[in-house]
Amino acid sequence: MAKSAVKFRDTVAAYDRIAGEIRAGRFAPVYLLMGEESYFIDRLAEQLAASILDEAERAFNQIVVYGKDSDAGQVINLCRQLPMMGRYEVVILKEAQQLRNIEKLSLYTQKPSPTTILVICHKEKNVDKRSALYKGCAANGTVFESVRPRDYEIAAWLQQFVRQQGFTIDQKALSMLTDHLGTDIARIDNELHKLTVSLPEGTKRITDADIEANIGISKEYNNFELCRAVVTRDMQRALLIADHFARNPRENPLLLTIMALFGQFRDLFVVNYLRWLARHKGKPFPQDAELMGILRKNNTYVLNEIKQQAALWDNRKVFQVLGLLREYDAKSKGLNAGGAPDGELLRELLLKIFLL
Structure with a gap:
């Protein structure tokens, strides 16, 4: 068929x-x-x-x-x-x-x-x-x-779904939910329902604090914060979050963390490549509306962060990071991992990224 x-x-x-x-x-x-x-x-x-x-x-x-x-x-x-x-x-x-x-x-x-x-x-x-x-x-x-959503499609749907319920959701809170719950729409709906009925009367904005208090996802130790620490080269913060993940492996699966990092560095690679085309080939750098479509984002604040972060990374290093993420994706599935636990693999991966 x-x-x-x-x-x-x-x-x-x-x-x-x-x-x-x-x-x-x-x-x-x-x-x-x-x-x-x-x-x-x-x-x-x-x-x-x-x-x-x-x-x-x-x-x-x-x-x-x-x-x-x-x-x-x-x-x-x-x-x-x-x-x-x-x-x-x-x-x-x-x-x-x-x-x-x-x-x-x-x-x-x-x-x-x-x-x-x-x-x-x-x-x-x-x-x-x-x-x-x-x-x-x-x-x-x-x-x-x-049809089931792909990982890059769930955030836009969830944002619209929250709006239909009469709420707005902050970008960090949105990222915390999607990173933690993945593309399981039924589970997202269930958790969001429990969250909204628990909010104080009159509340219309969902924040990272609400997610932490009602769903149990830490607003300090999550994939959103880890990705930000890595791309801004804050090694101390990244390793601190990795240690928290190692102590709570069931709530922080390594595979989801690798997927989040891969998505972040993929976006940096695309932005840097478009800048290279603009500098060396004379092609105009896309306006924000077009760039949001290319990166599949629907938030200008997130877009501006990506553009700022991309300037910190040469694409040769980004390409090396993507290679490391593919390697550790395989290890997270048990291939050539040597029996190492997820926490150790994540710490090893982060150290390799920061040493590039």
Whole structure:
């Protein structure tokens, strides 16, 4: 099967559009919610379950079935039933990827009942887009493809997500969250919910202190501060943070730290290369708006910091640092590490960087 062309930004845009249609009461007869990122699939299914029928109607007309406990024939029979005392019958098929003979659902999706709304939650992978099932859903209903974010995409999404909840978030607090929680959107949502309900009434700005107090991520000892210490050549501060990481390895995995450092030095390399092109090839250095697009940043304060930090590093040394990070990425996965613990590997890596 060909790799999907859908990007994370497409998933977010489609999610917002479909969620808006549901809030407006515009329902499709069939929803195929599919893909690797389960968070958006679950949220849309929950919204549909809460929106189509009122509480009294759900007792009679809303049915939830699970793929591993059913087969396509049983689901089709449920969909062909008439609703009792209401406009719609709602059939929600969860874990559809486990449904026996799932392709036979195409017998229904090619001509769905006008009085039934079928919601198919197909996680872990996509339905084959060449199949009759997919084509029937696309022609007669709504198809949603949920793609997982890449590490560089999560910060922009989280910033927008926080804004939708009625808050703003400081750049350091944002970095602390994304470094600690990675691209696990469900976990981010859960932690952010716990955080926002714990904030004093009237608070609209989330700071690094709030993250430390409510999520347990240190505002002094984190990947954001480590990266800043390294690129500003503050060896004492960097090694102090590394010692803290060594004492708390479960909360500070080496692989995430290496990824954070790699992203930081990759940005320095790009800025320095663009400056070299401007000096030696006569190409104009990009304006801030263009440069933010190149670096995939959405904050001018962060952009200005990167430009200032890049001036401290010759690209030959940056290239050497990137090589060291690749080497220690392999060691963090157990290759040629000699049994050394993560804390020792990180300290060794930092000393090599500062000795360049």
